[in-house]
Amino acid sequence: MSLRHAMLGLLADRPASGYDLMKRFETSLSNVWPATQSQVYGELGKLTKAGLLEVAAEGPRGRKEYAITDEGRAELRRWLTEAKPDPVRRSxxxxxxxxxxxxxxxxxxxxxxxxxxxxxxxxxxxxxxxxxxxxxxxxxxxxxxxxxxxxxxxxxxxxxxxxxxxxxxxxxxx
Amino acid sequence: MSLRHAMLGLLADRPASGYDLMKRFETSLSNVWPATQSQVYGELGKLTKAGLLEVAAEGPRGRKEYAITDEGRAELRRWLTEAKPDPVRRSxxxxxxxxxxxxxxxxxxxxxxxxxxxxxxxxxxxxxxxxxxxxxxxxxxxxxxxxxxxxxxxxxxxxxxxxxxxxxxxxxxx
DNA sequence: GCCCGACATGTCAACAGTGGAATGTAGGCT
DNA sequence: AGCCTACATTCCACTGTTGACATGTCGGGC
The missing domain is CATH 1.10.287 (Helix Hairpins)
Structure with missing residues (x-):
């Protein structure tokens, strides 16, 4: 489940709406971890409910700007430093x-x-x-x-x- | 959906039961395309219904030996020779x-x-x-x-x- | 004043893959 | 005769991912 960590990583730099995030995925991460709208918006909801993100501001067109919380930052660090077993690569x-x-x-x-x-x-x-x-x-x-x-x-x-x-x-x- | 092609490939060498297939997956293909029981047996059923495999023999303990059909061989060849777009690799x-x-x-x-x-x-x-x-x-x-x-x-x-x-x-x- | 394109969020169905559990049989050893 | 191991199948619940669809709004240019 690395999508959530990709999102946390992006939001750790600066807050963004789901739409913004999608664009950032498309530009910087498209070759490393592609994501679709449905995934991003779905995960934003889950992460917020879990307390790793919060809605920092609301804008026009229903825009919700999400920001990472301290708990979210902690989780990001945990993920970055944890030792993970070599995942089996399908080829x-x-x-x-x-x-x-x-x-x-x-x-x-x-x-x-x-x-x-x-x-x-x-x-x-x-x-x-x-x-x-x-x-x-x-x-x-x-x-x-x-x-x-x-x-x-x-x-x-x-x-x-x-x-x-x-x-x-x-x-x-x- | 390459699992089915992995199975066709293995069965193209010689017929096997689901259990045999699992073992062959574990030995030769484990580092390239791992598969679980639930997947293998499920796919066996689907491939048989689709006419790409047939039950060649039944043995003790409910053993069913599956063999590839001509149609299955054709599909395997099709898959091997088709030009496929570079799949995006998640890393x-x-x-x-x-x-x-x-x-x-x-x-x-x-x-x-x-x-x-x-x-x-x-x-x-x-x-x-x-x-x-x-x-x-x-x-x-x-x-x-x-x-x-x-x-x-x-x-x-x-x-x-x-x-x-x-x-x-x-x-x-x- | 209106319309288009960019902005923005959301739902749904389907499929692939994981992991675990339930169930049962045949053969070999003691 | 009894038991253990290997053989063998099937089902289920859950997560991650894709793709399509639905819906709506703001701002700038004509």
Missing amino acids: EVLLRVFFLNHLTPVEATAYLMGEAERAAGQHRVLEEVERNVDWGDDPLSVNGRLALEYGLRFMAMREEWARWAVEELGKTRK | EVLLRVFFLNHLTPVEATAYLMGEAERAAGQHRVLEEVERNVDWGDDPLSVNGRLALEYGLRFMAMREEWARWAVEELGKTRK
């Missing part, structure tokens, strides 16, 4: 790899080459992001850069792996 | 990174060092697996090795990234 890509033998060698190779291409494409997208965002030295930018670098390295790794796997497949077939 | 690790500024620099560094350690630990676990599994040259072994190498590279990348991030954090603080 559709790897699942396909397991069953690659049900395709012809040519098809399997094509699939892996496609993977390499997809990773390379994503890598280019991230490089584009890197160029376009104006990296201030506010905390969110600093942390955002760390996350971006992770993505860059991840995509490079995926591409290299896929190309390696293609060669490997060629070898075993001989 | 709790990165989510935490985004909010690292709500911790003290010392705590944040400790968190990243912990990440590096966790990745290194997982890396060691995978190396252990590599040593212990007897890699035949049956298809599942070949593909399993590809998946394992992915894991190995992934963990190495995570560790390096975390160590890099620690240094980066040190720099900005100056």
